[in-house]
Every structure is written in structure tokens, then in C-alpha cells.
Amino acid sequence: MAAASSTRRKAPSAAEQARREAQSRQDKGETTPVDVDLWGVTVTVDPDMLTDAEIMEWMIISSDEEETDQARLTAQMKATKMLCGGRYRQVIRAIRAANDGRATIEDTAQILARIMEAISPEA
Numbered sequence: 001m002a003a004a005s006s007t008r009r010k011a012p013s014a015a016e017q018a019r020r021e022a023q024s025r026q027d028k029g030e031t032t033p034v035d036v037d038l039w040g041v042t043v044t045v046d047p048d049m050l051t052d053a054e055i056m057e058w059m060i061i062s063s064d065e066e067e068t069d070q071a072r073l074t075a076q077m078k079a080t081k082m083l084c085g086g087r088y089r090q091v092i093r094a095i096r097a098a099n100d101g102r103a104t105i106e107d108t109a110q111i112l113a114r115i116m117e118a119i120s121p122e123a
Helices: 016-028 047-052 055-061 069-098 105-119
Strands: 035-039 039-047
Touching: 035 069, 035 105, 039 069, 039 105, 047 055, 055 069, 069 105
Parallel strands: none
Antiparallel strands: 035 039
8 A cells, every 4th residue: 555645735934924924915005013123112013003193183293394393392292102102101211221311302203203214114
């Protein structure tokens, strides 16, 4: 009697499976959450958040030269906090640890810039 040969395929690794799923989402036009390293704190940001009306409002105000400095700063902070989700305070603590206890307005602008670069690197 001849032995039946097994043609079982090796299961893909977790990394390969994740790559395939990400490619499938991309092929379907779906977005994929992006991990952003902010001073050693990983923040996962869903690019679809940029379609949220409130976040878009804050982003528009933060870059509107006709708004007051206070209004632009407030809008920048609100957008940044929303995009960081529950990790915002951890990011601020990490910035402070890296900067002798200080977290400046420029640092918060850098948080927003890094998130936007990660979400849309070609922009």
C-alpha cells in the first residue's frame, strides 16, 4: 500500500498574516491604524480620525492665521489630545523626562506634526 503524501501548507507566521491583512485593507481602500512613536510612547492613531468633524474643526482653527494666538493654541492642544487618546499624559511625561522637566508649546506642535507625518507620510 502506498503512503498518502501530505500536501499540507505551512500556516503563515503572525507577521505574514498581519502583512496580508494590511494589504487586503489597503486594496479595499480601508485605513489601517498607525503606531506613532512619541518620545518612546507608542500611540496608535486611526487615520479615519481625521474625518471626525470636531478634530477637523480644531485642525482648521489651529492653522487659521485670522484666529487669535490663544484660539490657535487651544485648537492645537485639543486636536493633539484627541489624536493621542488616553496616551496624551504619558507622552507629555515622556517629553518632560527628555527635557529636564519641561514640555513646551513647541513640543505639543511636534506631537501633532509627528502624528500627521505617520498618518500621511506622502503629504
